[in-house]
Amino acid sequence: MSTVTYLYAGAFYVAALILVLGVARKVVIYARTPAPFKIPTTPAPTTMPGVAGRMFRETVFFESLFKASKWTWIFGWIFHFAMLIVLIRHLRYFLEPVWVWVAIVSPFGVYAGWAMLIGLSGLWGRRFLVDRVRYISAPSDHLMLVLLLAIAATGLMMKYVWHTDIVAVKAFFLGLMRFDLAPLPSDPLLLTHLGLVVVLMAVFPVSKLLHAPGVFFSPTRNQVDNSREFRHQGIRSS
Amino acid sequence: MKAEFTIPVVTNIPVTPSVVEGTMAHSRPFVAKSDHQSALGFPEELVEDWHDRALAKMKELLGKYRSLQVFMDSCVKCGACTDKCHYFLGTSDPKNMPVARQDLMRKVYRRYFTFAGKYFPWLVGAVDLTREVLEDWYSYYHQCSECRRCSVYCPYGIDTAEITMAGREILASVGIGQKYSNEIIGKVFKIGNNLGLPQPAMADTLLDLEEEIKEDTDVDVRLPLDDADAEVLLVTPSADFFAEPHVDGLIGYAKVFHQAGIPWTLSSHASEAANFGLFIGNDESMQKVAMRIRVAALELGVKRIIVGECGHAWRVAYSYWNTLIGPFDFLDPDYPAPQHICEATYDLVQAGALKFDREQNDDKVVTFHDSCNVARGSRMGNMPGGQFIIPRALIRASCNHFVDMREDSIQEGTYCCGGGGGLLTDDLTELRVKGALPRVQALHEVIEQYQVTHMAAICAICKSQFTKVLPFYSLGMDMIISVHQLVGDALVLGSKQ
Numbered sequence: 124m125s126t127v128t129y130l131y132a133g134a135f136y137v138a139a140l141i142l143v144l145g146v147a148r149k150v151v152i153y154a155r156t157p158a159p160f161k162i163p164t165t166p167a168p169t170t171m172p173g174v175a176g177r178m179f180r181e182t183v184f185f186e187s188l189f190k191a192s193k194w195t196w197i198f199g200w201i202f203h204f205a206m207l208i209v210l211i212r213h214l215r216y217f218l219e220p221v222w223v224w225v226a227i228v229s230p231f232g233v234y235a236g237w238a239m240l241i242g243l244s245g246l247w248g249r250r251f252l253v254d255r256v257r258y259i260s261a262p263s264d265h266l267m268l269v270l271l272l273a274i275a276a277t278g279l280m281m282k283y284v285w286h287t288d289i290v291a292v293k294a295f296f297l298g299l300m301r302f303d304l305a306p307l308p309s310d311p312l313l314l315t316h317l318g319l320v321v322v323l324m325a326v327f328p329v330s331k332l333l334h335a336p337g338v339f340f341s342p343t344r345n346q347v348d349n350s351r352e353f354r355h356q357g358i359r360s361s
Numbered sequence: 362m363k364a365e366f367t368i369p370v371v372t373n374i375p376v377t378p379s380v381v382e383g384t385m386a387h388s389r390p391f392v393a394k395s396d397h398q399s400a401l402g403f404p405e406e407l408v409e410d411w412h413d414r415a416l417a418k419m420k421e422l423l424g425k426y427r428s429l430q431v432f433m434d435s436c437v438k439c440g441a442c443t444d445k446c447h448y449f450l451g452t453s454d455p456k457n458m459p460v461a462r463q464d465l466m467r468k469v470y471r472r473y474f475t476f477a478g479k480y481f482p483w484l485v486g487a488v489d490l491t492r493e494v495l496e497d498w499y500s501y502y503h504q505c506s507e508c509r510r511c512s513v514y515c516p517y518g519i520d521t522a523e524i525t526m527a528g529r530e531i532l533a534s535v536g537i538g539q540k541y542s543n544e545i546i547g548k549v550f551k552i553g554n555n556l557g558l559p560q561p562a563m564a565d566t567l568l569d570l571e572e573e574i575k576e577d578t579d580v581d582v583r584l585p586l587d588d589a590d591a592e593v594l595l596v597t598p599s600a601d602f603f604a605e606p607h608v609d610g611l612i613g614y615a616k617v618f619h620q621a622g623i624p625w626t627l628s629s630h631a632s633e634a635a636n637f638g639l640f641i642g643n644d645e646s647m648q649k650v651a652m653r654i655r656v657a658a659l660e661l662g663v664k665r666i667i668v669g670e671c672g673h674a675w676r677v678a679y680s681y682w683n684t685l686i687g688p689f690d691f692l693d694p695d696y697p698a699p700q701h702i703c704e705a706t707y708d709l710v711q712a713g714a715l716k717f718d719r720e721q722n723d724d725k726v727v728t729f730h731d732s733c734n735v736a737r738g739s740r741m742g743n744m745p746g747g748q749f750i751i752p753r754a755l756i757r758a759s760c761n762h763f764v765d766m767r768e769d770s771i772q773e774g775t776y777c778c779g780g781g782g783g784l785l786t787d788d789l790t791e792l793r794v795k796g797a798l799p800r801v802q803a804l805h806e807v808i809e810q811y812q813v814t815h816m817a818a819i820c821a822i823c824k825s826q827f828t829k830v831l832p833f834y835s836l837g838m839d840m841i842i843s844v845h846q847l848v849g850d851a852l853v854l855g856s857k858q
Contacts, residue, residue, distance in 0.1 A: 159644070164520065164746070165736070187441070191441035259437070350681075
């Protein structure tokens with residue numbers, strides 16, 4: 124077993140721990156922090172199922188962003204939806220046997236990879252072209268997009284330019300999950316791709332990627348508009 | 362109207378300006394004097410250890426409000442909000458973009474409370490809390506009217522109002538409160554209303570109004586004060602007692618109650634619906650101000666509480682009262698508690714209890730300005746969006762000529778008048794005039810297209826703000842009117858048919 128295998132195995136274990144514990148910690152903090160008052164942005168649903176519907180539209184269709192800016196919405200939505208498909212495609216490296224629905228979705232993952240590039244490029248372009256967005260962008264905002272672009276680009280390059288031994292890659296990840304290490308191929312492109320993924324996992328809980336769990340805890344979106352009917356006493360409840 | 366600043370040009374179509382840094386860096390309201398501060402339990406002046414106390418306060422607030430904690434973490438700088446704030450649209454100052462306003466606090470949050478900001482501040486734009494940062498906070502957290510328009514468009518529902526409130530609370534807690542808001546809250550504590558109007562003056566004013574109605578209509582319409590036989594306690598902004606055009610709204614409420622035969626009263630103990638505790642983000646003040654109303658309702662033994670035309674007061678009443686001063690189990694369960702005057706009038710209209718002569722308002726072509734706190738922080742009626750439907754239904758019931766302004770400038774997308782959130786003070790005139798631009802622009806469109814003559818509103822701040830700023834745009838100050846003025850003018854008094 125090579126040093127590279129040990130190095131990457133260790134990095135993935137550490138990154139996975141940071142990701143899971145870090146996000147769990149944040150979720151616990153969000154859940155435990157009181158929401159003392161009713162502050163839904165109205166008009167808001169007056170029932171719990173209504174709120175579930177609002178949250179569904181917000182997280183699946185990005186409803187508020189659609190109202191705000193069609194360009195940001197189209198690039199943002201393409202990127203996120205494409206990333207979902209790509210993630211589903213990547214499940215095949217972690218499943219044996221591969222679930223049927225994953226196998227069905229997988230071929231679309233290749234096109235989704237290209238769509239990710241398009242969406243991310245559009246989002247990055249706005250950071251240069253729109254003066255307002257340029258003003259609010261910190262180095263980390265650019266770097267996050269560069270990171271995701273690089274992950275998508277290296278992934279696509281392995282598909283089209285320099286193939287790697289994906290059977291061995293799968294064996295490596297199955298081995299990781301079973302705590303029974305298998306060798307990782309050492310193609311530079313694969314190592315770059317995986318290294319960037321490790322970075323993404325590790326920065327998730329300490330970066331703006333917290334918007335993913337955060338949206339579900341946003342009181343303006345997850346509260347029922349029923350303040351007159353029910354007396355809201357907001358400690359540890361929404 | 363002459364001004365010491367450049368009045369924005371009203372264009373035919375809405376325009377998003379290019380960023381011009383620092384245009385409003387000089388704008389800051391008067392700082393609260395020591396007695397304004399101490400009345401609310403804040404330090405009298407900037408404390409020596411302001412740095413540590415500000416951070417301790419921020420930590421406390423992060424643990425107290427889920428909104429603040431989640432909003433500090435969630436922003437991805439997508440830019441959706443950047444062209445949504447009326448103050449940015451009117452001033453071009455990038456720090457008036459909601460995300461940039463939030464970032465004034467977020468960059469300090471990151472520096473002291475996050476891993477990335479502690480170890481890689483340059484990467485994530487984290488900064489130390491310095492006097493300059495504190496000055497920026499004071500300036501720009503008083504260039505937000507807490508109208509929540511940004512929160513409609515944010516994909517994570519980030520509400521800059523919550524951050525502005527936290528910012529102001531931190532500032533006040535280290536000794537730099539805002540004079541206008543804190544002085545007013547002090548007056549409510551001491552005398553019972555924002556204007557410091559004592560009971561005898563109120564009683565006189567109400568008598569004068571009764572005489573005025575008698576002269577105009579030959580009908581004895583009463584405006585009772587502290588009447589223990591009343592069923593309804595009306596709590597309304599104190600501007601309704603004397604300011605124009607507010608007072609015509611109060612006359613309208615009185616006529617509605619008279620015609621419907623509902624015994625009602627005002628209270629000298631709770632002669633104010635406004636609650637500036639919301640604006641400064643101070644729950645204790647908000648609760649104390651609100652509690653007067655519960656006390657008055659119990660003392661008078663009323664069965665219903667109705668709130669007059671006041672935007673933020675309705676938000677506080679609708680969204681906060683039940684939590685702060687509830688439960689309202691001593692009131693008649695057949696009516697919502699509290700109820701908005703527009704809801705009460707609307708129900709009477711629906712029940713056929715009121716008759717209107719719309720021709721009385723035929724000299725007007727009316728449009729409606731949705732007040733921000735009503736639109737995005739409350740509701741009327743039993744369906745979402747009732748707060749848009751009900752006031753318009755009242756205007757249509759009392760006027761023949763009504764048109765709406767451009768779709769993205771009304772209802773949930775309504776622009777703040779520019780004077781809300783504790784900014785309705787003369788030391789912020791430039792900000793108020795510039796912040797009114799998006800509303801004035803949309804109004805300009807309907808004036809051109811439909812010859813609109815009047816804009817009705819249901820908020821005392823909106824009414825005062827437009828009375829002041831419309832002349833800067835060469836529009837008449839009397840364009841702005843109360844919804845219940847229209848109702849009162851068209852309402853047929855006397856025997857029911």
